[in-house]
C-alpha cells in the first residue's frame with residue numbers, strides 16, 4: 001500500500017492518475033479543507049489528516065511506501081515556508097519511522113541545492129547553497145527525510161505540463177506578442193511532469209534505490225530566450241522583445257499583480273539567479289530514467305491543456 005501527500009496539487013494529480021491506470025493500491029493523505037473533487041472522480045481512496053505526528057502514525061501503519069509531494073511553493077514569510085515544508089516533512093518522517101513504513105520518497109527541489117555560478121550542471125555531490133526561503137525550507141525538510149532508514153530524495157528543477165500554472169504567465173505574455181527581456185541571460189533545466197511521475201514510479205518499484213538523491217531533467221538546459229522562442233513557435237507568434245527592468249518585476253510581485261503566478265518576492269530571489277541547471281547523470285546511471293517526452297511535444301501538450309481550459 002502506498003500513501004501519497006500532495007495528491008490535490010499539480011505533480012500529485014499526475015502521479016495518482018498514473019498509479020490508478022496501473023491498478024496500484026494507494027490512498028491520498030489530504031487536509032480537511034483540501035479540494036478533492038478530482039481525486040474523487042478518479043475513484044481514489046482519500047484519508048483526511050491534520051498531519052500531526054500522533055494522528056499520522058496509526059494511518060501509516062498499513063503503508064509500505066510514502067510518496068511525500070505536498071509542499072509550499074508560494075508563501076509570503078519564511079515561517080510559512082518552514083511550516084509547510086520542514087515541519088510537515090518532520091511529522092511525516094517521524095510518524096513513518098514509528099509506523100515502520102519501508103520506503104520514504106520525497107519530492108524536493110533544485111532550489112534546495114541552490115543555483116550554480118556557471119554553466120556547469122549541478123550534480124548531487126555539489127554543496128547545497130539555497131538562496132530563497134523556499135530552497136532553505138526544502139533543504140531542511142530533506143535533512144529530516146535522511147533520518148528515515150530507506151529514503152529517496154528527488155530534486156526536480158522547473159516542472160511543467162498540463163494542470164501547471166507556473167509557466168502559464170510566459171505563454172500568456174508571448175501570446176500577446178511580447179518577449180519579456182529581464183536583462184542578461186538565465187538558464188534552466190526543466191522536466192515534464194509526466195516524465196517526473198514515471199521516474200517516481202520507477203523509484204517506488206525499485207527497492208535497490210535507497211538513501212540517494214536525484215536530479216531529474218532533460219539532458220539539455222534552456223536559456224530563457226530559447227524557452228520563449230520554443231513556446232513562441234508552438235504558439236505560432238513572433239513576439240517583440242520588451243525590456244522589463246527589475247523594478248517593474250519587484251512592483252508586480254509586491255502587489256501580486258499577476259494573481260496566482262510563479263512570481264512573488266521570494267521567487268524573485270531565485271529568479272534573478274542565472275544558472276538553474278542540473279545533471280541527470282546519476283538518475284541515468286541508476287537505470288530508472290525512462291526515455292523522456294520530446295521537449296516540443298511536452299510544450300505542445302501543455303499549451304493544449306491551457307487552451308482546453310480557456311486559460312489562453
Ligand SMILES: NC(=O)c1ccc[n+]([C@@H]2O[C@H](COP(=O)([O-])OP(=O)(O)OC[C@H]3O[C@@H](n4cnc5c(N)ncnc54)[C@H](OP(=O)(O)O)[C@@H]3O)[C@@H](O)[C@H]2O)c1
Pocket residue numbers: 005006007008009010011012030031033034035051069070071072073083084088107108109110138155156157158159160166
Ligand atoms: N511546480 C514546480 O515547478 C516544482 C519544482 C520543483 C519542486 N517542486 C516540488 O514539488 C512538490 C509539488 O509541487 P506542485 O507544483 O504540485 O505544488 P501545488 O500544485 O501547489 O500542490 C501542493 C500540494 O501540497 C499540499 N499541501 C500544501 N501545504 C500543505 C500542508 N501544510 N499540509 C498538507 N498538504 C499540504 C496541497 O494540498 P491542499 O490541496 O490541501 O492545498 C497540494 O496538494 C512540492 O513539494 C514542490 O516543492 C515543484
